[in-house]
Amino acid sequence: MRMRRKPWARPELEACPFYIADAKAMRGRWQEAFPKRRPVHLELGCGKGVFLSQEAAQHPEICYIGVDIKSEVLAVARRNIVKSFSEKGLEVSNVLLCACDIRLIGEAFSERDAVSRIYIQFPNPWPRLKHRKRRLTYPRQLIQYRAFLIDGGDILLRTDDRELFEDSVGYFAQSGFRCFREGEEGFTPGSPFTSEHERMFSQEGKEILRLRAVKEPAIRNL
Ligand SMILES: C[S@@+](CC[C@H](N)C(=O)[O-])C[C@H]1O[C@@H](n2cnc3c(N)ncnc32)[C@H](O)[C@@H]1O
Secondary structure (H helix, E strand, O other): OOOOOOOOOHHHHHHOOOOOOOOOHHOOOOOHOOOOOOOOEEEEOOOHHHHHHHHHHHHOEEEEEEOOHHHHHHHHHHHHHHHHHHOOOOOOOEEEEEOOOOHHHHHHOOHHHHHEEEEEEEOOOHHHHHHHOOOOHHHHHHHHHHHEEEEEEEEEEOOOHHHHHHHHHHHHHHHHHHEEEOOOOOOOOOOOOOHHHHHHHHHOOOOOEEEEEEOOOOOOOO
16 A cells, blocks of 8 residues: 655654554553553554544444554544544544554564454455465464464454465464354454445455454363
8 A cells, every 4th residue: 555655644643642653562561551441452454544443433342453564554544533533522542553563463462462353454465475474364473363362352354355365264274263254153244344445345346255263272281
């Protein structure tokens, strides 16, 4: 996603009370960053926050963290969140945004952060064989997410890319997750709201593929 330079982005983020510039400093302390202890949902690669801004304003009983590598898109997400909350007459109290490279997410989140749900929506498919390790659903990523996702917690994947989707089913199975495709018992869409890319691809008539992967507890040696 290439964006035009936004001179307002940095000052707006620096002044934003729900923007976390140093994600690693929050490791093990994310729950404390919210006014009340509530289930935490994480959106990885939240982009412009089109999904997060609607979802979080609708669910004050859940705390949301939006993660993206690009602070310029997070600045747009901030504006979308403020707009969506103010339209409902609400203060933003259940959302944090943070700039973080998801490949290193284990440095920013730990078991203590007890995340209940992770949304991964329209991640880059990285179709070339030599780039597949960069996929956000690649097993080395899933192993990192397992460490801070609670047992029984889930990952909700949406994509228009059939190859990424089918490969991800295999990655989840290898990494201790039980998968449910849309239509199968055990599947839940999680949210009726759509992201920027889901809207775009739906308008183009593309099929949207949805998967729920539930973390199975590790098998302990007796
Ligand atoms: C194709 S966009 C999808 C955005 C949004 N989820 C949607 O569905 O509209 C992918 C997003 O993931 C972010 N991203 C890609 N790789 C990342 C990484 N390693 N760490 C953090 N964010 C990443 C990009 O900056 C971009 O905003």
